[in-house]
Amino acid sequence: MKTTPDERLRELERRADDEMARIEAFCADWPKLGDEDRDNFHSVVICGAGLSGLSIAFALKRRGVRSVHVIDQSEEGREGPWMTCARMRTLRSPKYLSGPDLGIPSLTLRSWYEAMHGADAWETLDKVSRQDWMAYLTWFRRTVGIDVENGTTLSSIDPAEGGLALALAKSDGTSRTLTCRHLVMATGIDGCGGPRIPAMVKTLPKSAWTHSSEPIPIDFLEGRDVAILGGGTSSFDWAVAALEAGAREVTMFARSADLPRTEVLAWTNFPGFLGHFADLPDLERWRFANLYFNFKVPPTQEQYDRACSHPGFTLRLGCDVRELSMDGGSIRLTTASGIFRADHLLLGTGYEIDFALRPELAGLVDSVALWKHRFQPPQGEESALLACHPYLGPGFELIPRQSEAGWVSRIHMFNAGALVSLGPISNGVTGLKYGVPRIVGALVKALFIEDSNRYLESLAAYGEPHFDPGIDETVTTPREVLT
Numbered sequence: 001m002k003t004t005p006d007e008r009l010r011e012l013e014r015r016a017d018d019e020m021a022r023i024e025a026f027c028a029d030w031p032k033l034g035d036e037d038r039d040n041f042h043s044v045v046i047c048g049a050g051l052s053g054l055s056i057a058f059a060l061k062r063r064g065v066r067s068v069h070v071i072d073q074s075e076e077g078r079e080g081p082w083m084t085c086a087r088m089r090t091l092r093s094p095k096y097l098s099g100p101d102l103g104i105p106s107l108t109l110r111s112w113y114e115a116m117h118g119a120d121a122w123e124t125l126d127k128v129s130r131q132d133w134m135a136y137l138t139w140f141r142r143t144v145g146i147d148v149e150n151g152t153t154l155s156s157i158d159p160a161e162g163g164l165a166l167a168l169a170k171s172d173g174t175s176r177t178l179t180c181r182h183l184v185m186a187t188g189i190d191g192c193g194g195p196r197i198p199a200m201v202k203t204l205p206k207s208a209w210t211h212s213s214e215p216i217p218i219d220f221l222e223g224r225d226v227a228i229l230g231g232g233t234s235s236f237d238w239a240v241a242a243l244e245a246g247a248r249e250v251t252m253f254a255r256s257a258d259l260p261r262t263e264v265l266a267w268t269n270f271p272g273f274l275g276h277f278a279d280l281p282d283l284e285r286w287r288f289a290n291l292y293f294n295f296k297v298p299p300t301q302e303q304y305d306r307a308c309s310h311p312g313f314t315l316r317l318g319c320d321v322r323e324l325s326m327d328g329g330s331i332r333l334t335t336a337s338g339i340f341r342a343d344h345l346l347l348g349t350g351y352e353i354d355f356a357l358r359p360e361l362a363g364l365v366d367s368v369a370l371w372k373h374r375f376q377p378p379q380g381e382e383s384a385l386l387a388c389h390p391y392l393g394p395g396f397e398l399i400p401r402q403s404e405a406g407w408v409s410r411i412h413m414f415n416a417g418a419l420v421s422l423g424p425i426s427n428g429v430t431g432l433k434y435g436v437p438r439i440v441g442a443l444v445k446a447l448f449i450e451d452s453n454r455y456l457e458s459l460a461a462y463g464e465p466h467f468d469p470g471i472d473e474t475v476t477t478p479r480e481v482l483t
Contacts, residue, residue, distance in 0.1 A: 050080030084215035192417025222246030235348030277423030395442020
């Protein structure tokens, strides 16, 4: 008898419940201390309900941590970049990498995909589409029971008694404040800053350019000439999207004389590096991170082939754009190879680390330690890129620059800004199975140690009966025991 995808998913969910029961996936609740009854108070707040945020929430649930609240600025089904600013057809990571399932076979992408499309479809699949990936994450969230407050933006972070005060703004225009012990910033590639906009681009009117981080429809490019700055993976995503939107000509300008060909994450994916990068001394972490950033991310073969097969696409390698200006209604690009003109400029210029670029982090600029405050590299090994990254502790926590700002250590940066301190274990699926246990272990440890005296009092008052010896409470001798 044939079954439908919905029927197969329901069976998969039953199997997942059985697997979790067999391995005691969910630990017992902790002794109650009364905090659960406080309004707008949570042990942990997770900002971001994409891949990382859902994985951390699931892991905390498995460790018995109550009162975890997840927020996301997007509506349900649009968390993360997959349905907003991501423009590639498929994910770049291999399909077999473990994701938020945390070792539960029936919660894996493979199990979901086979239930939806069949085992044969999985075998012939190269990489999963971003639409299927988003559908999988939505299914995972519902299946493991993670509640998310969507349409909610974190506006600011301030110290509060015993924790943090978070100002939240709702998409309906309302706002409120809640408090928590610890905050996890699961905010992705721009979580410690924002898009990198070259200075010469800022001289142009905003209507003339668009950065790859902007989730906008690009139908307006139909019939227009388009220039792209950058030769990395996001630039090729731009090129394909623009061409398929009907752009007349798309010209990509890249400073490098050649395209990157090596995906550095493929080398990093082994337990020694991902599991113990954070245990290295500062100098070695600095050197590894410097090498890591020297590897530029190549386009997927599919995106490159799709762009190059289009007659309207031109790739200009070793053609650095030196000046930008408006010339009537068009953009004038001055390069070493001559003058070019375009109707619109697309930026594949990446992201930068700068707390001042994010409203919720701007107030922390003078309070947190960056690598430049804690480490002086040897002469000749300086890097402004690495120096501006936050210097994080072993649990992804911010380190205060001054002792009076100790409260910032309750903020954990599980995003791209953690790479120099902890390695690539919080910026995608490759290192997730190493990053999630690390941050969750740190949170569980902190929550217990902070309240150890209260747990001691709870133990002293503990009297739940587990054994009945048959003593009659009205007399001092045992009741007769039959032999």
